[in-house]
Amino acid sequence: MTTGLFLIVLLGVSALAPFIRKYLKNSAGWIYAIWPFTGFLYYLSLLPQINQGHVLMESYTWLPALGINFSFYVDGFSVLFSLLVLGIGTFIMIYAGYYMRPYPMKGRFMGYLLLFMTAMQGIVVSGNLITMFVFWELTSVSSYLLIGYYHEKPEARASALQALLITGFGGLALLGGFVLLAIPYESYELSYILSNPDLIKNSNLYLPAFILVAIGAFTKSAQFPFHFWLPGAMTAPSPVSAFLHSATMVKAGVFLLARLNPVLGGTELWSYTLTIVGATTMFTGAWLSITQVDLKRILAYTTVSALGTLVLLIGTGTEYAINAAIIFLLVHALYKGTLFMMAGNIEKKTGTRDINQLGGLFKYMPFAAVVMILALVSMAGVPPMLGFLGKELIYEASVAAPKAHLFILTLGFLTNVILVFLSLRLTIDIFWGKEPEYAKTPAEPNLALVIGPFFLVLASFILGLFPSAMANPLTSSAITSISPELDAIILKLWHGFNLVLALSVFTLLSGLFVFKYRHKIIPAIDRFNIKYFRREFTRLFFQMIDAFLIFTKLKTKTLQHGYHRYYLMTLFVIASVLVWIMIWRADPIILELNFSDMPLNLVAVVILIIAAAISSIVSNSRVVALISLGVIGFGITIIFIAYSGVDLAITMIMVETLLVILAMTVVYHLPKYQNFSSTGARMRDALVATLVGSFFIVLVLQAGTSTLDAPISEFFKEASYTQAFGRNIVNVILVDFRALDTLGEITVISIAALGIYAMIQLSKKQ
Amino acid sequence: MESIILQIAARHMRPLLLVLSLIVLYRGHNEPGGGFIGGLMFGAAYILYAMAFGVKKTQKTLFFNPINLTALGLLVALASGIPAIFAGDLFMTGEWYTFFEHTAFELKLGTPLLFDVGVYFAVAGMLMMVMFSLMEE
Structure with a gap:
């Protein structure tokens, strides 16, 4: 039960964080870091057990009738991801605690950040698709709050909205995908789905499920053509960027694809889609990063590229590819977290992120410089950093890819050249x-x-430096979780002289070459990009949003015209026509009118009602019309009393009285009673009135003869006293059997009353 | 509109109507009545007073704001569903408790009564809220 408990503790800490921040003063970051660090140690301690092939499972019932539970499923892949989320999270907390000191609302910021971490941690340990979806959406919401943290800036709000809309759209697609995926299994439990991968593959739901899940994963992981939200998201404070790019949020899509690889993977469709999308993203991200000058923006585009690489590797699906994916995941998280935190540091110390306005920083901050340069070395894939191993494996995987290996290899090579160039340039x-x-x-x-x-x-x-001793135990069971039939490759720093090494050397040399002639190459690329990629995706996206808003406004204007008489007319006509159709179909209409046992006094009442009804229509005074309506109401009340509906009668008397008073108070505010309607409009109104009136008559007359279902009134008569201890059946139904309905009704009338109150007060003010 | 007859009638009718509304509320479970009718009577008592004396004067005699009364009603109605959860039943199941037992007399009260009280307050509050703002000049 530790996994669930830990998540609840994290949620609690996130909720508390804004309120306790001021008591913690400057040590806040260190204290918040305790929680992820505890979790980190816990998952580290699970590692030996997990490596023996154990899977930890927990489940708490939520909606058992629908198969939806809070289940947790902790295997090697979850543990690896948890270590990344919580390990990097620990440092992010410390970093953010200090970084955010000059800013307002830091308590709230830390709360969002903790929530963000909790959400990501929840995704990676989820054992039920719906549980995962809930945490998935939580990352979207919390990242929205974080990206828009500088909410006074319009571009921060725009970026946050863009990220939310794109990932939210993906989230909806994902929910649909999950629902379809679960249909053949009749279960949302991951453990069951993972152990029967063929059920979905043999079902004709595979295609729609795959498309929807892929849209969810691609939007979250900023794959082409949804890549543009990620560079926009760097308007967030640096701790957020560092966390979002390294271990959380964008990795969720990759996590999902890898997690479902045993179920959805292995088909032609899967490998082609992922390979093409991944390779395109990998190259686009790298290409667009060349011409950027904002340090964080450069890093953001390289993240897009790295995410593309990961998707490509998962799509390739061979032993080398999966191994490379896991190692590269680790590599990227480690160097990208570092680089974003350092970017924040540089901005803090120099006041700028524009790399053209930076330089000569080594002598001012030698220690920080060494740290950042080592991270860049890892990004370039130079030994002895882990990045070298990652790149080697990617090359191995590309060379050995079953399909289109030349395509993958070329794009992979170009991407790596750009990364080498960027590392050199930034250094x-x-x-x-x-x-x-x-x-x-x-x-x-x-x-x-x-x-x-x-x-x-x-x-x-x-x-x-020690890949087989340190990196292998960390990653081996993650690899078998993604692809049960594959084994982990024993990692080595030195592979001997082979094609891959030659490629590595050639990459480095090409990177050097680009760097040497950068003053010629970069402007050329800039010109090329301006010429051919003029339309920015971001602008296109907002144009789409604007067009959508125009469309919805038009639609609202047509449907919500604001004329009360047309709303009523729509309501009446549709309701009566539908009921007419029902009556027509149900039984032959038998109109049995029998006035013989009607007492004379009631006949008088009925005549009174009819007279009042006519008077209300033909009257030229509004007051007379209202009083006539009141007479109709009281006449009906008398009929209720005569047929012993005392409850209804009392209510009706109250309502009718108050209604007349209410109408009278309104009369003062109305203009003079005049006749505006044309003859045509009056004919139409008469037609509608006849339609409604006749349907009521037929309905009432038919109600006695046609039996639709066993009437429920017998049950209420029986159960009213025995189960609810009340003899007034109407009241028992209202407050006991149907109490929830009544609660809804009184809520609605209260809201309506509030609305009336607000409108009247507002018009008084004007 | 100043009418002595209406003013004197309203002054004496108001407490009577209030007591009557309570009676109607209480007996609603077994005989005609209940929270809705009771609430309407409660509201009507004050509306009658307002018709005779004006809204401002009526509001001064009120020790509550009609909006708050509505909110209180909703809260009470919602709260009446909660004891069922602790008893292990579904939300809003009627729960009955015997408060006073004697051979001749026993007082049995249940959450449905509490719910009805919520309806009573909510209806009265919303009625007064709307009517007062309409009658106010």
């Missing part, structure tokens, strides 16, 4: 190069700001 341009005039002399960042980057780089370094 040289930021830390050496021409030094601009800084507003204040940059200094070494505080301990809290570099401890995270330092440990992440250290991890990358150690894992790279």
Whole structure:
């Protein structure tokens, strides 16, 4: 039960964080970091057990009738991801605690950040598709709050909205996909679905389920053509970017694809879609990063590229590819977390993120520089960092890919060249190069700001140096979770002289070459991009949103015209026509009118009602018309009393009295009673009135003869006293048997009353 | 509109109507009556008063705001569903408790009565809320 308990604790801490921040003062980040760190240690301690092939499962009932439970499923892949989320989360908390000090509402910020982490942690341990979906949506919501944290800035709000709309759209698709996926299994439980992969593949629901799940994963993981929200999301404060890009949010899509690989994977459709989308994204992201000058934006585009690589590898699905995917996941999380935190540090110390206005920082912050350069080395894929292993495996996988390996290899090679180039460029341009005039002399960042980057780089370094001893135990069971039939490859730093090594060397040399001639190449690429990629996806997206809003406004204007008489007319006509059809179909209409046993006094009442009804129509005074309506109401009341419907009669008397008073108070505010309607309109109204009136008459007369279902009144008569201890059946139904309906009704009338109250008060003010 | 007859009638009718509304509310379970009718009577008592003396004067004699009364009613109605959860039943199941037992007399009260009280308050509150703002000049 530890997994569930831990999530509840995390949720509790997130909820409390905004309120306790001011008591914790400056140690807040360190104290919040305790929670993810505890979790990190817990999942680390599970590792030996998981590596023996155990899977930990827990379940708490939620909606058992629908097969929806809070289930948790912790296997090797979940543990690896948990370690990433919680390990990086620990450092992010420390970092954010210090980083956010000058900003307002830091308590709330920390709460959002913790919630974000909880949501991601929830996704990776979910054992029920619906549970996973709930956490999935929670990451969208919390990332919306985080990206839009600087809510005074319009571009932050726009980016947050864009991210929410795109991932929210994907989320809906995903829900549909999950529902379809679960149909052949009649279960949402992941453990059951994973152990019977063939059920869905043999079902004709495979195609729609796959498309919907893929849309969910691609939007979340910023795959082409949904990639544009991710660079926009870097308007968030740096701790958010560091977390969002390294271990959470965007990795959720990759996690989902990998998680469902045994079920949905292995088909032609799967491998072609993922390969093409992944490869396109990989190259597009890298290509677009070349011409950027904002440090965080460069990093954001390389994340897009890395996500594409991961999707491509999962789609390829061979032993090398899956191994490469897991290692690269680790590599990327470690270096990207570091780089974003360092980008934040540089911005804090120099006041800018524009790489053209940075330079010569090495002598001001040598320690931070070394940390960042090592992360860049890992990104470039140079030994001894773990990044080298990742890149080697990707090349191995590309060379050995069963399909289209030339296509994959070319794009992979170009992407890596760009990454090498970027690493060189960021290293040289930021830390050496021409030094601009800084507003204040940059200094070494505080301990809290570099401890995270330092440990992440250290991890990358150690894992790279001792791959078989350190990296293998961490990743081997994750690999078997994704593809049960595959084994983990024993990782080695040195593979001997082979094609892959040659490719690596060639990549490095090409990167160097691009770097050397960057002053010629970058402007050329810039010109090319401006010429051929003029239309930005972001602008296109917002144009789409605008068009949609215009459409909905038009639709609302047509349907919600604001004329009360037409609303009523629509309501009356549709209701009466539908009932007419029902009556027509049900039974032959038998109109048995029998006035013989009607007492004379009631005949008088009925005549009175008819007279009042006519008077209400023909009267030229509004007051007379209202009083006539009142007479009709009281006449009906008398009929109720005569047929012993005392309850109804009392209610009716009250309602009729109050209605007449109410109408009288309104009369003062109305203009003079005039006749505006044309003859045509009056004829139409008469027609509608006849339709409604006649349907009521027929309905009442038929009600006695046609039997639709066994009447429920017998049950109420029986149960009223025995079960609910009341002899007044009407009241017992209202307050006991149908209490929930009544609650809904009084809520509705209260809201309506509030609306009337607000409208009247508003018009008084004007 | 100042009418002495109406004012004197309203002054004496108001407490009577209020007591009557309570009686109607209480007896509703076994005989004609209930929260809805009771609430309408409760509201009518004050509306009659307002017709005779004006809305401002009536509001001064009120120790509550009609909006709050409506909210209280909704809360009470909602709260009446909660004891069932603790008793292990579904939300809003009627629960009955015997408060006073004697050979000749026993007082049995249940959550449906509480629910009816909620309806009573909500209906009275919303009626007053709307009528007062309409009658106010």
